[in-house]
Amino acid sequence: MADEHSSDESDLxxxxxxxxxxxxxxxxxxxxxxxxxxxxxxxxxxxKSEHERGYGCRGALSLAKAVIKPHEFDECRFDVAVNDCxxxxxxxxxxxxxxxxxxxxxxxxxxxxxxxxxxxxxRHDSSASLQSHNYSTASGSSFKRGSRTLREKLxxxxxxxxxxxxxxxxxxxYFDSCVQxxxxxxxxxxxxxxxxxxxxITFKTTTAAVIDTLAHCADLVSQREESWRKRLERxxxxxxxxxxxxxxxxxxxxxxxxxxxxxxxxEGPHSVxxxxxxxxxxxxxxxxxxxxxxxxxxxxxGQMIPVxxxxxxxxxxxxxxxxxxxxxxxxxxxxxxMGIGECGTGWQLFAEDGEMKMYRREEEVNGMVVDPLxxxxxVKGITxxxxxxxxxxxxxxxxxxxxxxxxxxxETISDDTLIFLQMHKRIWPFNQRDVLFWSHMRxxxxxxxxxxxxxxTVVNNSTELPEYPENVGKIVRIxxxxxxxxxxxxxxPKDGAPITRDNVSCKITYCSVVNPGGWAPxxxxxxxxxxxxxxxxxRFTGYVIxxxxxxxxxx
Numbered sequence: 001m002a003d004e005h006s007s008d009e010s011d012l013x014x015x016x017x018x019x020x021x022x023x024x025x026x027x028x029x030x031x032x033x034x035x036x037x038x039x040x041x042x043x044x045x046x047x048k049s050e051h052e053r054g055y056g057c058r059g060a061l062s063l064a065k066a067v068i069k070p071h072e073f074d075e076c077r078f079d080v081a082v083n084d085c086x087x088x089x090x091x092x093x094x095x096x097x098x099x100x101x102x103x104x105x106x107x108x109x110x111x112x113x114x115x116x117x118x119x120x121x122x123r124h125d126s127s128a129s130l131q132s133h134n135y136s137t138a139s140g141s142s143f144k145r146g147s148r149t150l151r152e153k154l155x156x157x158x159x160x161x162x163x164x165x166x167x168x169x170x171x172x173x174y175f176d177s178c179v180q181x182x183x184x185x186x187x188x189x190x191x192x193x194x195x196x197x198x199x200x201i202t203f204k205t206t207t208a209a210v211i212d213t214l215a216h217c218a219d220l221v222s223q224r225e226e227s228w229r230k231r232l233e234r235x236x237x238x239x240x241x242x243x244x245x246x247x248x249x250x251x252x253x254x255x256x257x258x259x260x261x262x263x264x265x266x267e268g269p270h271s272v273x274x275x276x277x278x279x280x281x282x283x284x285x286x287x288x289x290x291x292x293x294x295x296x297x298x299x300x301x302g303q304m305i306p307v308x309x310x311x312x313x314x315x316x317x318x319x320x321x322x323x324x325x326x327x328x329x330x331x332x333x334x335x336x337x338m339g340i341g342e343c344g345t346g347w348q349l350f351a352e353d354g355e356m357k358m359y360r361r362e363e364e365v366n367g368m369v370v371d372p373l374x375x376x377x378x379v380k381g382i383t384x385x386x387x388x389x390x391x392x393x394x395x396x397x398x399x400x401x402x403x404x405x406x407x408x409x410x411e412t413i414s415d416d417t418l419i420f421l422q423m424h425k426r427i428w429p430f431n432q433r434d435v436l437f438w439s440h441m442r443x444x445x446x447x448x449x450x451x452x453x454x455x456x457t458v459v460n461n462s463t464e465l466p467e468y469p470e471n472v473g474k475i476v477r478i479x480x481x482x483x484x485x486x487x488x489x490x491x492x493p494k495d496g497a498p499i500t501r502d503n504v505s506c507k508i509t510y511c512s513v514v515n516p517g518g519w520a521p522x523x524x525x526x527x528x529x530x531x532x533x534x535x536x537x538x539r540f541t542g543y544v545i546x547x548x549x550x551x552x553x554x555x
Contacts, residue, residue: 018103020096021050025088031428032090039063039100042107044080044087061087063108068101080104153217160210167203316414316440321463325417325440329459332483333444336457336509340374347374351534355379358533362526368515369525373533375510379541381501384486385443385554387508388456390544391484392441394418400543403427410468416441420460421468423475431518435478436470437462446487453488453555476518485509488555504553510537 018039023032024046036050038057045060047053061082071077076097077090091097316322340347340359351358355378360371379387390396394409401407403424411419417440426432437460444455460482464470470477487507490499516525548554 018100019050020100022100023090025090037089039103039107042110044104046087059087061085063104066104066108068104068108070097070101153213153220156213157210157217160206160213163206164203164210167206171203316417319413319417321413321438324461324463325438325459328461328481329440329442329457332459332481332511333457333485336374336483336485336511343374350530353534353538356534356537358537360529364522365515368517368519369522370513370515371526371529372513373511373529375508375533375537377508377510377537377541378505379508379545380505382506382541382544382548383453383504383553383555384456384488384506384508385453386548387486387506387541387544388441388458388484389554390547391540392416392418392439392458394420396543396547400540402539410436410465413438419463419465424478430520431474431476433476433478433516433518435462435480436465436468437480453490455485455487457486458482458484471517476516478517479515480512482512482514483510485511499553501549501553508537508541 020037021034022037024035024037025031026033034049035058036047036053038045038047038053042063043060044063044066045057047055047057061080063080065082067079067081069079069081071079074090075094076092077088078097078101080087080089089100091100316325319325335343344361346361347359348361349357350360356375357377358373358375360373363369363371390400394407397407398404401422404422405425406423408421409418410421413419417438419436419438421436422434424433424435439458439460441456441458444457446454460480462479462481485508487509489505489507491503491505492499493503
């Protein structure tokens with residue numbers, strides 16, 4: 001029958017399963033992770049992987065009152081929220097995301113009704129159907145209007161139609177038998193035994209039930225129309241208070257985000273992350289970048305970074321920035337040559353590893369930590385010229401700068417003076433950073449040993465260019481002043497043999513003042529400096545050692 005067929009289809013729909021691997025935001029430490037998401041029977045659940053389904057799901061949401069919302073900017077992302085519980089999900093492409101949203105919305109709509117097996121009216125023969133509904137010629141219908149839905153009433157009409165069809169067939173057979181009885185060819189002249197009165201009463205009762213049900217359907221339609229009219233009035237009322245409701249919505253949303261930090265949370269003075277949580281998130285992001293160092297090894301193909309053509313005059317002396325370059329270089333070199341005691345008070349030793357010592361002084365500008373740093377390191381087997389060469393040249397920067405996402409030389413002032421624009425990878429919950437600076441490499445005379453090798457220095461200093469404005473969108477501009485001063489020390493062999501890498505060492509003095517811009521907790525920045533600066537200096541000097549170990553000395 002039709003009802004049985006539709007009921008079977010509904011049961012099959014409820015048994016259907018929609019599952020796939022999506023990226024799910026886990027927490028501020030681990031970020032986005034692949035999870036196996038399953039949609040079945042009005043419930044959205046997830047597993048760590050498809051192979052772990054036998055161990056039970058890690059979480060589930062009922063879609064009956066869920067809010068499914070595509071992300072405003074990320075075209076592959078959508079969020080599923082039930083009260084203050086939010087799942088942030090991301091598909092591999094837009095088509096997959098759209099299929100998921102359609103499936104979720106469809107499941108949500110269907111959850112508003114019972115299954116076919118719940119609402120379909122069971123089929124009976126004529127007398128059983130009449131008895132089940134307590135119909136009689138005396139009492140009529142005992143069905144109470146308003147107790148069932150329009151969908152149920154339409155199912156009842158379908159049942160009554162079948163009952164009437166059976167009754168009409170029975171009466172038709174009786175009348176056909178009457179005709180055959182009067183025929184001269186009928187020798188038996190016998191009529192079939194039929195309770196004609198009972199069938200007529202049943203027929204009358206069934207048709208009365210059909211009429212009663214149709215009247216109830218009309219009432220339901222009328223009630224629905226009234227309901228829609230009232231809903232329209234309420235909607236008009238809601239629109240009058242849109243601004244108030246919107247404000248309340250965003251306040252509630254902010255409250256929910258405060259309780260459950262999501263992937264959209266960004267840095268700011270009102271960040272709800274505690275300092276230790278903020279630091280853990282940044283530390284996790286930095287560790288991940290170091291793991292990706294293997295990928296950067298592919299960039300060691302020897303291809304030069306595209307460089308903007310040099311100006312007509314290749315002499316840096318004639319450039320508009322030269323007075324500033326000359327002043328800053330002399331100032332930074334002088335400061336780098338000073339001992340810690342000569343640089344003023346407040347310097348603290350915060351890291352020490354063998355020959356390497358790092359000092360810092362606590363200093364803030366407009367609430368932002370800009371602690372000056374001074375590091376002294378002695379590395380064997382390399383020269384000052386080699387260290388400065390690899391630090392200055394754009395050819396090698398991707399190899400040792402782990403946080404670098406993109407770098408471009410926007411202007412070549414001369415062979416020893418370049419202007420860089422660097423974009424650094426975003427480390428959640430920080431905003432993404434960029435930095436625009438000129439870099440100058442120069443050879444200096446050796447003050448301590450007139451006959452010894454000259455010293456080398458590289459100075460980086462933030463600058464401004466109209467075509468590259470700062471703080472565009474959510475990208476925050478870093479301001480820095482960095483000086484790398486390298487002095488080669490030669491220890492000639494006693495037997496007069498040629499000088500090799502075993503006979504040289506390099507004293508490296510690294511000074512920096514970095515204003516990260518934006519906002520971050522002071523304790524977090526200082527903890528990061530303590531962790532990252534020693535690692536950076538050891539990583540960079542290790543890189544220079546590996547690059548030069550099989551090459552001739554460069555003084």
